[in-house]
Amino acid sequence: MQQATATEAFEARLRSYHEMTRRALLRSVPVREPRRYLYDLVPSYPTRPGKGLRPALCIGTCRAFGGSVENVLGSAVTIEFFHNAFLVHDDVEDGSEYRRGRPTLHAEHGLGIAVNVGDAMNVLSIRPLMENLAVLGPAMTWHVFEEIQHMVLQSVEGQAMELGWVRDNSCRLDDDDYLRMTLKKTCWYTCIHPCRIGALVADGSNRDLDRFNRFGFFMGAAFQIQDDLLNLVGDRRRYGKEIGGDVWEGKRTLMLIHVLNSASDEEHARLRRFLEKPRANRSATDIRWVYRLMSKYGSVDYGRERARELAEGAQAEFEIAYADAPLGDDRAFIEQIVFYMVQRDV
Amino acid sequence: MQQATATEAFEARLRSYHEMTRRALLRSVPVREPRRYLYDLVPSYPTRPGKGLRPALCIGTCRAFGGSVENVLGSAVTIEFFHNAFLVHDDVEDGSEYRRGRPTLHAEHGLGIAVNVGDAMNVLSIRPLMENLAVLGPAMTWHVFEEIQHMVLQSVEGQAMELGWVRDNSCRLDDDDYLRMTLKKTCWYTCIHPCRIGALVADGSNRDLDRFNRFGFFMGAAFQIQDDLLNLVGDRRRYGKEIGGDVWEGKRTLMLIHVLNSASDEEHARLRRFLEKPRANRSATDIRWVYRLMSKYGSVDYGRERARELAEGAQAEFEIAYADAPLGDDRAFIEQIVFYMVQRDV
Numbered sequence: 129m130q131q132a133t134a135t136e137a138f139e140a141r142l143r144s145y146h147e148m149t150r151r152a153l154l155r156s157v158p159v160r161e162p163r164r165y166l167y168d169l170v171p172s173y174p175t176r177p178g179k180g181l182r183p184a185l186c187i188g189t190c191r192a193f194g195g196s197v198e199n200v201l202g203s204a205v206t207i208e209f210f211h212n213a214f215l216v217h218d219d220v221e222d223g224s225e226y227r228r229g230r231p232t233l234h235a236e237h238g239l240g241i242a243v244n245v246g247d248a249m250n251v252l253s254i255r256p257l258m259e260n261l262a263v264l265g266p267a268m269t270w271h272v273f274e275e276i277q278h279m280v281l282q283s284v285e286g287q288a289m290e291l292g293w294v295r296d297n298s299c300r301l302d303d304d305d306y307l308r309m310t311l312k313k314t315c316w317y318t319c320i321h322p323c324r325i326g327a328l329v330a331d332g333s334n335r336d337l338d339r340f341n342r343f344g345f346f347m348g349a350a351f352q353i354q355d356d357l358l359n360l361v362g363d364r365r366r367y368g369k370e371i372g373g374d375v376w377e378g379k380r381t382l383m384l385i386h387v388l389n390s391a392s393d394e395e396h397a398r399l400r401r402f403l404e405k406p407r408a409n410r411s412a413t414d415i416r417w418v419y420r421l422m423s424k425y426g427s428v429d430y431g432r433e434r435a436r437e438l439a440e441g442a443q444a445e446f447e448i449a450y451a452d453a454p455l456g457d458d459r460a461f462i463e464q465i466v467f468y469m470v471q472r473d474v
Numbered sequence: 475m476q477q478a479t480a481t482e483a484f485e486a487r488l489r490s491y492h493e494m495t496r497r498a499l500l501r502s503v504p505v506r507e508p509r510r511y512l513y514d515l516v517p518s519y520p521t522r523p524g525k526g527l528r529p530a531l532c533i534g535t536c537r538a539f540g541g542s543v544e545n546v547l548g549s550a551v552t553i554e555f556f557h558n559a560f561l562v563h564d565d566v567e568d569g570s571e572y573r574r575g576r577p578t579l580h581a582e583h584g585l586g587i588a589v590n591v592g593d594a595m596n597v598l599s600i601r602p603l604m605e606n607l608a609v610l611g612p613a614m615t616w617h618v619f620e621e622i623q624h625m626v627l628q629s630v631e632g633q634a635m636e637l638g639w640v641r642d643n644s645c646r647l648d649d650d651d652y653l654r655m656t657l658k659k660t661c662w663y664t665c666i667h668p669c670r671i672g673a674l675v676a677d678g679s680n681r682d683l684d685r686f687n688r689f690g691f692f693m694g695a696a697f698q699i700q701d702d703l704l705n706l707v708g709d710r711r712r713y714g715k716e717i718g719g720d721v722w723e724g725k726r727t728l729m730l731i732h733v734l735n736s737a738s739d740e741e742h743a744r745l746r747r748f749l750e751k752p753r754a755n756r757s758a759t760d761i762r763w764v765y766r767l768m769s770k771y772g773s774v775d776y777g778r779e780r781a782r783e784l785a786e787g788a789q790a791e792f793e794i795a796y797a798d799a800p801l802g803d804d805r806a807f808i809e810q811i812v813f814y815m816v817q818r819d820v
Contacts, residue, residue: 221586240567
């Protein structure tokens with residue numbers, strides 16, 4: 129009963145941060161023409177079901193270090209807005225068909241319009257931070273902006289690594305390659321920078337922000353592996369994307385890398401041939417065979433185990449990164465996010 | 475002889491501003507991994523042949539109002555970098571095959587990588603401005619940044635209008651629609667903001683920057699119509715894109731709008747059917763027929779006439795916008811750019 133109440137309180141707080149972020153995000157979308165192929169489409173991804181973990185980490189960290197929601201909200205909205213812009217282009221780049229239970233933006237409105245809406249979202253994402261200038265002052269605003277710049281550049285670097293592996297049909301990758309790519313593609317913008325920016329806004333530039341890098345890396349990598357596991361073996365309705373989509377796309381997930389490295393020479397050669405086909409030429413029979421091979425070598429269990437280890441690492445790093453945050457609900461909220469991010473089934 | 479010397483001096487100055495912009499742009503590209511599918515591709519468009527009109531307008535305006543090249547270079551580089559990022563995504567959105575005499579980035583490296591490289595270029599474009607902070611100071615840097623934000627948002631709005639027309643197969647457009655779209659898609663980032671930012675950096679926020687809006691609108695619209703004319707009837711090798719590419723793409727140029735509004739009911743219906751086909755289903759025979767129809771109704775001459783009128787408007791507005799710029803080479807350079815932009819054959 130105690131436990132249920134703690135979980136409910138955590139989820140209520142998560143929802144509340146997500147809701148205030150979403151409302152502020154939607155308020156920052158211009159109300160003017162061109163609507164139909166631009167501003168009407170900007171809210172599409174942000175209003176689909178989502179967890180709002182990034183703004184929660186940002187707002188929660190700010191509060192844990194004594195800052196206020198009011199001061200950090202603009203920055204949290206910028207991070208969440210950027211995240212949604214990133215998803216629009218990511219779906220184009222991967223040729224994904226579903227996002228959060230509905231067709232992707234490019235599947236609904238065509239490629240050109242989706243790329244342009246993503247560009248608009250990237251520009252708009254910085255406005256909530258700009259509008260926060262009066263609250264944060266120029267020096268702090270500029271510092272947050274530099275954090276955001278680093279965050280965005282890391283994300284496109286990670287994206288380039290992943291797209292390059294598919295393009296080159298790279299089949300000789302290992303866990304370290306995967307973790308390096310995931311650090312760039314996911315960890316910086318999903319975990320590290322939300323925490324850094326939250327702490328920065330809470331008490332200026334006095335704190336060593338690099339303390340969040342290891343914590344955010346472990347948490348983000350556990351989160352990404354969990355995301356890839358859900359893509360592989362999740363519940364279609366709850367997960368909101370096509371199950372097995374990553375296999376269809378040939379994405380180098382930890383589990384695909386595991387099966388590539390576990391396979392016999394003959395299986396490896398067949399996997400390589402499967403992966404070098406254009407997506408449209410892959411068949412359901414191919415996909416079933418990849419699943420069987422993953423089952424044979426225990427790749428899903430391997431992924432679960434690595435995610436668990438990384439989550440444990442995140443818990444240990446939490447103690448270091450938040451050592452001087454006073455005990456209380458705000459600090460506990462961050463700790464609960466770590467559990468939540470890797471134990472989620474959506 | 476006098477004339478030849480004046481033209482040579484103008485072109486030498488244009489080349490010099492372009493070269494210093496290009497060098498500074500390339501210096502701001504990170505030298506690190508991932509190279510092959512990211513940083514190696516960022517210089518692709520910026521190093522192809524181009525005229526560098528945007529940085530020339532920006533640097534030239536700054537100097538015309540007494541500012542220095544050193545102070546404005548970072549902003550000029552940001553504008554030119556953004557322009558190249560915009561072209562990468564524009565080529566994806568339009569499905570274009572050639573840019574500046576070579577295959578477009580997505581034709582060479584695939585759609586996903588091109589979208590991601592364009593994203594990287596958008597992030598990187600702001601760095602030269604950020605690095606200029608020590609020179610401009612925080613207040614001025616922030617003001618330039620706001621100008622850039624407006625510039626980028628106007629561009630995506632114009633892009634959305636144009637893409638929406640193709641998507642809806644809009645066939646009832648007029649010159650005003652075209653000019654509204656062109657103001658957004660082209661004029662702000664090609665002319666208005668380069669001038670505004672040049673003047674801003676020259677002497678702070680004291681000057682009324684809106685004085686450049688009409689000048690830049692006339693000049694930018696004349697420039698865009700001239701660009702569309704070259705696409706229609708230019709020299710393939712000099713122009714660097716496929717001639718007739720706009721017709722293949724169904725782009726609503728002033729000339730296409732003219733022929734739609736001049737055509738008989740029967741011709742209009744056939745044009746509409748041609749335009750509603752996917753690009754891949756259009757044939758060379760279709761294209762030739764559109765060219766014949768444009769010839770029958772004098773659409774190319776109509777476009778040339780409108781471009782000429784707009785260029786005259788730009789010359790008249792030049793006198794107002796630059797009224798208090800001292801006479802001399804720097805002021806004359808801007809005036810020459812107006813001629814150059816609309817009389818160019820590349």
